[in-house]
Amino acid sequence: MTVEFTDQAIAFMGEGGAEAQEQDPFFCMVAYNAVHNFAWQLPQDELDARALPAHDDFDSDAADYVDWYDGAISPHLEHGRAYYVAQLEVMDREIGRMLDYLEATGRREDTLEVYLTDNGGSTCNYGDNTPLHGTKYSLFEGGVRVPFLVSWPGTVPAGRHSTALVSAMDLLPTFVAAAGAGLPDGLAIDGKDLRPAWYASGAGHDALHFDTGFQWAVRTPAWKLRSVDDGPHREALQRVEHTDIGQGLSLVPIGESPDESAAADVKDQHPEVVQELLALREAWLERIGG
Numbered sequence: 001m002t003v004e005f006t007d008q009a010i011a012f013m014g015e016g017g018a019e020a021q022e023q024d025p026f027f028c029m030v031a032y033n034a035v036h037n038f039a040w041q042l043p044q045d046e047l048d049a050r051a052l053p054a055h056d057d058f059d060s061d062a063a064d065y066v067d068w069y070d071g072a073i074s075p076h077l078e079h080g081r082a083y084y085v086a087q088l089e090v091m092d093r094e095i096g097r098m099l100d101y102l103e104a105t106g107r108r109e110d111t112l113e114v115y116l117t118d119n120g121g122s123t124c125n126y127g128d129n130t131p132l133h134g135t136k137y138s139l140f141e142g143g144v145r146v147p148f149l150v151s152w153p154g155t156v157p158a159g160r161h162s163t164a165l166v167s168a169m170d171l172l173p174t175f176v177a178a179a180g181a182g183l184p185d186g187l188a189i190d191g192k193d194l195r196p197a198w199y200a201s202g203a204g205h206d207a208l209h210f211d212t213g214f215q216w217a218v219r220t221p222a223w224k225l226r227s228v229d230d231g232p233h234r235e236a237l238q239r240v241e242h243t244d245i246g247q248g249l250s251l252v253p254i255g256e257s258p259d260e261s262a263a264a265d266v267k268d269q270h271p272e273v274v275q276e277l278l279a280l281r282e283a284w285l286e287r288i289g290g
Contacts, residue, residue, distance in 0.1 A: 002034045002087075003043075006094040013098075016105025027175070030098070034091045039083040039125045042090070050086055052079055077126075084126040099151075108153055112178050115149040116168060123243055133260035137237050138245040139210050139217040139226055140260050152178075156198045164197040164204025165221050207277075209284045215245060218277040218284075222255035225267075225277040251277070 009030045040055045047054055055077075077083070095115065102108045120143045121127020122136035134140020148166065150156050169191035176183055177193045196203035210217040214233040217226040228234060230247035238244055251267035251274055252260050267274050 002032055002090050002094050005030055005032055006097055009098060010101050013101065013105075013107075016102075016107050025179075032091050032094075034087040035084055035121075035125060035127070036087075037125060039080060039087060040077065042083065042086055046086055046090060050082060052082055052086065080126040081128075109155075112150070112152045112155075112175070114151075114171065115147065117146040118168075119143060120146060122241070124241055132258050134245070135241075135243045137241055137243060139212070139215050139228075140246070141224075141254070141258055143245075144210060144217075144219075150194075150198065160198065162197045162200075162204075163221070164194075165206075165208060165219065166194055166197060166204050167191065167208055170194045207280050207284075209281065216281070218281050219254065220277070220280075222253065223251060223273055223277060224254040224260070225249070225251050225274060225281075226260075249274075 009028055012028055013026060014024065038055075038057065040052075041057065042052070044054065099108070099113065102111050102113075119136045120129050120132065120134070120138075120141075124136075127135065129135060129142035132140070132142035132145055134142035136143055138144075167190075170193070171191065173183065173189055173191045174194040177195060183189060192203075192205065194203070204221075206220065208219045210219070214231060215226070215228040217224060226246070227249045228245050228247050234245055234247060246260075246262075249267060250260070250262075250265040251270060252264045253266065254260075257264065
């Protein structure tokens, strides 16, 4: 499917050429399902190239699909990390094929490309978020801090790294601004135009908020306040997804270190920061009607 998604995206982009670029600009979102469950789902030639054994997608002898799936994932799948890396390599190759196509059709410097993921890696799929703490399903940095790469040759400086606090919510206003258009009046937009972050590190959000009901977090450039209910959701993630999202209220100096372990918690030493971030959260909840 990774190759098929790329084929469809290239067909959608068209043949290029000056006239086509002028008449038919495009927005193309390619949402690969790699790297994802099940990590061992690979074409036979990819398995052969890596000397990896094939696995059935589903064990028909299993009485309960969920029980079978849980037993197949970490830490039970032999060569699990190798399957994960193989899917990643295929996806990387296919992204390169799209970029090569834009280059070959003369549109590389006229196209803004953005790469990001929807969440951090899952240990169920043999993802590894080192040096970040935690995984998918958690509000640790390993769950919510994701790759965010921007490429626009001749416009975005190559090799630039920004420490700005940004979000996928920023894509809409950024794309609109980059296209030279404007947003409708009165439209509530939580995102910000990211173009200033391409040239300096001072742009971005003052704070980002996360809330899944049983866990929430407030993230600023310097601090992160996180709260997790010790209840059925946490227990289910421990049992089924083999990950612990933590519990209780914690404060870590995230601007200094990605460490979010219990030893890094400094809420007792900085009650004033806790109150400041709690106030930010209350204002955010009021603003969104939560």
